[in-house]
Amino acid sequence: xxxEKIGKVSHFFDKVSVAAxxxxxxxxxxxxxxxxxxxxxxxxxxxxMQINREDVETAKSGDEIGIKVPEKxxxxxxxxxxxxx
Numbered sequence: 001x002x003x004e005k006i007g008k009v010s011h012f013f014d015k016v017s018v019a020a021x022x023x024x025x026x027x028x029x030x031x032x033x034x035x036x037x038x039x040x041x042x043x044x045x046x047x048x049m050q051i052n053r054e055d056v057e058t059a060k061s062g063d064e065i066g067i068k069v070p071e072k073x074x075x076x077x078x079x080x081x082x083x084x085x
Contacts (some may be wrong), residue, residue, distance in 0.1 A: 009079065021079055029058070032046075036078050
């Protein structure tokens with residue numbers, strides 16, 4: 001499946017398992033993402049996301065969003081949007 005880089009993790013909140021991500025591309029609820037770093041490598045679906053603690057359905061390049069993730073990730077891990085093609 002093709003992947004397109006759309007951002008980087010800026011911070012990971014361990015207690016709530018939320019990644020803060022600075023976007024370089026567009027993302028919407030329902031998209032599948034791949035998070036990859038030196039010790040991180042997993043795929044998950046975006047079930048919800050927030051900007052400034054407000055739920056949003058879509059986000060664009062330049063936005064900083066928070067999403068719940070199933071595994072630990074680290075600052076500077078790269079985020080890729082996975083295409084279903």
